[in-house]
Amino acid sequence: MAKPAELNPDSPALEVKTPPTSRETSKLAGPVTWVDDRIGLAKLAGNIRKVFPDHWSFLLGEIALYSFIILLLTGVFLTIWFKPSMAEIEYAGSYALLRDVRMSEAFASTLNISFDIRGGLLVRQIHHWAAMLFVAAMTAHMLRVFFTGAFRKPRELNWIIGVGLFSMGLVEGFAGYSLPDDLLSGTGLRFVDGLIRSIPLIGTWAEFFVFGGEFPGTLIIPRLYMVHILLIPGLLLGLISAHMALLVYHKHTHWPGPGRTNRNIQGYPFFPIYVAKAGGFFFIVFGVTVLMGAVFQINPVWLYGPYNPSQVTAGSQPDWYMGFVEGAIRIMPNWEWHLGHTTWSWNVFLPGVGLMGLLFTGLALYPFIEAWITGDTSEHHLLDRPRNAPVRTGIGVAGMACYAMFWLAGGNDILATQFHVSLNAVTYFMRVAVFVVPVLAFIVTKRICLSLQRADKERVLHGSESNIIVRNPEGGFSEAHVPLSQEEAYTLTRHPQPKALVPNGVKVGRVRQTLSRWYADGQVPKPTAAEVAEAEHHGAIEGGEGDERVLEGSDSGDAH
Amino acid sequence: MRFLARGGRSSKDRTSLRRHRAARPVLLLLSLFLVGATYAAVSPATESVADGAADAQLIAQGKALFSQNCASCHGLGGEGLAQQGAPALTNVGAAAVDFQVSTGRMPMANPLVQAPAKENTFTEDEIAALAAYVASLGQGPAIPTEDQYNPAGMSPEDVSRGGELFRTNCSACHNFKGAGGALPNGAVAPSLQNATPKQILEALRTGPGQMPIFAEGALPDENAKQVIAYIEQVNAVPAAGLSLGGLGPVAEGFWAWVAGIGSLVLFAVWIASRGARA
Structure with missing residues (x-):
């Protein structure tokens, strides 16, 4: 028998706690109290009044979220009739132009959804448009976060989760695109089959692992079905929950302005304002998606026909979000090594696997790279105006330009036929453009940012234009300027400017010093307090004249 | 050339006939006729x-x-x-x-x-x-004669057979519904949507431009007629909404961004511009 444990009489654990007795409540509050007693509803009330700032660009992520919900709803409808089977049958449905054609059950069931299930075609089209919008909205949201610097500390992990969501979105979309087993989706699968096989040394093995043998086999559609309706949606749901939980935990960022600091948040409470706004927006997104599904034809698989490895069609392209990989492969020179018994297909591996790896790794690492360059370890809850971080903005636009060039290259045949240019000319142009255009885009963007900084400085020091042309007694014309409001002047000058790192007791490596100088270079210095005071003094003299002007019969003097 | 002047005329007349203005063209036509007739015979x-x-x-x-x-x-x-x-x-x-x-x-x-x-x-x-x-x-x-290319009266099975032939032999260049596509060095595979059945069959048999010749032995008239029927009928299938040019995913991606994200951003601007009037 063990000795009885010694009891510490001071331990709070020994205090007897009685559960709260049930409260006296009104009849109306009864059910609410009932729920609160069991799941702690009242504690959520704090979050229900959580404040969110108001700006249109903060709603881009919501489009993605709502598209995802639409995808879940329409996806459930489609699973009821879709048969993820590659068993070969003869089509006997109502689309006459494929009568008796041999096809997989997956394709036949997609045709049935389109032609024989009431509302099936509409739901299919809504599902596909929502998928296009889902990835597009994620992209737009990601760009907003990038250009405003919202990924900075403490939100780096949420940025990485976002990159994860983006990459999962691509895989999810691709899997869905492949499921109907039509001519385009089969061609897309063949493309991915090539990507897998291009992986050096293990490529062939990996292909057999994924396809269960030679392409196409009979396993890939059931496997992709599992990936499409279970694995990736599950991962997406988990990541979305984490993404939103971190959003609530960090609170939303807001634009700089009077009274807005890194320590507070200005906006409206979630309940009731954002419940109404966000709820309304959900229905708008749903409405737009349904409208697109009803008005625009998408993925007419009956025209493509069933997949047959001996067939292909001109204009075989993936959905837009895989277009950059398609383009990279289309313009890549034919580099290949043969070492011993092995083939190293750089022509497919570099633009395919390599480019996707580069994109997602680059995105995931960017917050850390920028923090390392700037040496900035502080927390940021105020957003940057893109012009005030010219190098970051330049990098972003350069990245978009590079992506756009790959993207256009993915439609090189459509560009050639629609604009009557040579396919070869488009391809050669793009080979150069993917390297040159981003550099040009960077330079131009940075110049524009610096010019906008100069314009801001000008505005702070000289005020805004009054729109009133004054003719003086000598016959000359001039336009007086109206001083800015205190609030606007604050908004335009409050931002910290990037500064080059100086070794200040801490050792700073040479590369880091060079990069940090590059990052801070060329900034238009903010107006100093002395300059503003000087300008105000100057303005007071001008203002004297201005009063006269106002007396002369204008009421627009303080319109700004 | 004496035969031109048969009919009891004098030799002087004969000479003048020979020198007549119409003699040369007539002669030319006749000799052409002779060549043509001989050619046709052999x-x-x-x-x-x-x-x-x-x-x-x-x-x-x-x-x-x-x-x-x-x-x-x-x-x-x-x-x-x-x-x-x-x-x-x-x-x-x-x-x-x-x-x-x-x-x-x-x-x-x-x-x-x-x-x-x-x-x-x-x-x-x-x-x-x-x-x-x-x-x-x-x-x-x-x-070709009309019975070789006129696709009227084909059974649905014939037409879907034509679809299989079309996807195997034609769609790689001409796109899945014959909307056309790009070929190397500025050449294009033209759209078939305005081509007549006769022109399609002629193109098959003669292989214009970069198109290969599909000879009778490889693609009998019966099959060619099935292909023609498919091209006609697949373009008559009503689109499920606006067809966006029938160009496939590139056009769809364009509209997803322009019409989809474009309109939703406008709505977002509208929603954000409405303050709270609670």
Whole structure:
């Protein structure tokens, strides 16, 4: 028998706690109290009044979220009739132009959804448009976060989760695109089959692992079905929950302005304002998606026909979000090594696997790279105006330009036929453009940012234009300027400017010093307090004249 | 030349007849007739030459048209001019002429680029004459008859068989519903949506431009008719909404961004601009 444990009489654990007795409540509050007693509803009330700032660009992520919900709803409808089977049958449905054609059950069931299930075609089209919008909205949201610097500390992990969501979105979309087993989706699968096989040394093995043998086999559609309706949606749901939980935990960022600091948040409470706004927006997104599904034809698989490895069609392209990989492969020179018994297909591996790896790794690492360059370890809850971080903005636009060039290259045949240019000319142009255009885009963007900084400085020091042309007694014309409001002047000058790192007791490596100088270079210095005071003094003299002007019969003097 | 002057006229008359203004053209026509008739008699391509006498007239008319419209590139005898990039027409057959001229591709304006389809300025009779003349230069497929290409009355099974043939042999260049596609070096596989059944069959048999020839042995008339029926019917299938050009995912992606994200951003701006009036 063990000795009885010694009891510490001071331990709070020994205090007897009685559960709260049930409260006296009104009849109306009864059910609410009932729920609160069991799941702690009242504690959520704090979050229900959580404040969110108001700006249109903060709603881009919501489009993605709502598209995802639409995808879940329409996806459930489609699973009821879709048969993820590659068993070969003869089509006997109502689309006459494929009568008796041999096809997989997956394709036949997609045709049935389109032609024989009431509302099936509409739901299919809504599902596909929502998928296009889902990835597009994620992209737009990601760009907003990038250009405003919202990924900075403490939100780096949420940025990485976002990159994860983006990459999962691509895989999810691709899997869905492949499921109907039509001519385009089969061609897309063949493309991915090539990507897998291009992986050096293990490529062939990996292909057999994924396809269960030679392409196409009979396993890939059931496997992709599992990936499409279970694995990736599950991962997406988990990541979305984490993404939103971190959003609530960090609170939303807001634009700089009077009274807005890194320590507070200005906006409206979630309940009731954002419940109404966000709820309304959900229905708008749903409405737009349904409208697109009803008005625009998408993925007419009956025209493509069933997949047959001996067939292909001109204009075989993936959905837009895989277009950059398609383009990279289309313009890549034919580099290949043969070492011993092995083939190293750089022509497919570099633009395919390599480019996707580069994109997602680059995105995931960017917050850390920028923090390392700037040496900035502080927390940021105020957003940057893109012009005030010219190098970051330049990098972003350069990245978009590079992506756009790959993207256009993915439609090189459509560009050639629609604009009557040579396919070869488009391809050669793009080979150069993917390297040159981003550099040009960077330079131009940075110049524009610096010019906008100069314009801001000008505005702070000289005020805004009054729109009133004054003719003086000598016959000359001039336009007086109206001083800015205190609030606007604050908004335009409050931002910290990037500064080059100086070794200040801490050792700073040479590369880091060079990069940090590059990052801070060329900034238009903010107006100093002395300059503003000087300008105000100057303005007071001008203002004297201005009063006269106002007396002369204008009421627009303080319109700004 | 004495036979011109039979009928009891004096030798002086004979000489004057020989020197008559019309003598040379008449002579030319007659000798052409003789050549044509002889050719028709010995030529193996008799299917394009049904009626000798009528044909000779047609061929003569065709030759005149040919000299005016085609000979500057293809040579007076259709032998082709390498420096113009113009192929010899001695063995292309009537079907090639009918296809090229009826689609407006020939005569072409610029020999350096692929001949685009344009408005045809020749009448049916003129095309028939040109075709008869070119057919008379050698062998080659004849202009198909209506029973070879008219797809009327095909069963659904025939049409879906045509779809399989189309996807296997045609869609790689001409796209899944014949909307056309790009080929290397500025060439294009044209859209088939405005082509007539006759022109499609002629293109199959003659292989214009970079198109391979699908000869009767490889693709019998019956199958060609199925393909033609499929092209006609697949383009008659009503689109599920606006078809966005039938170009596939590139156009869809464009509209997802422009119409989808574009309109939703406008809504977002609208929502954010409405303050709270709670």
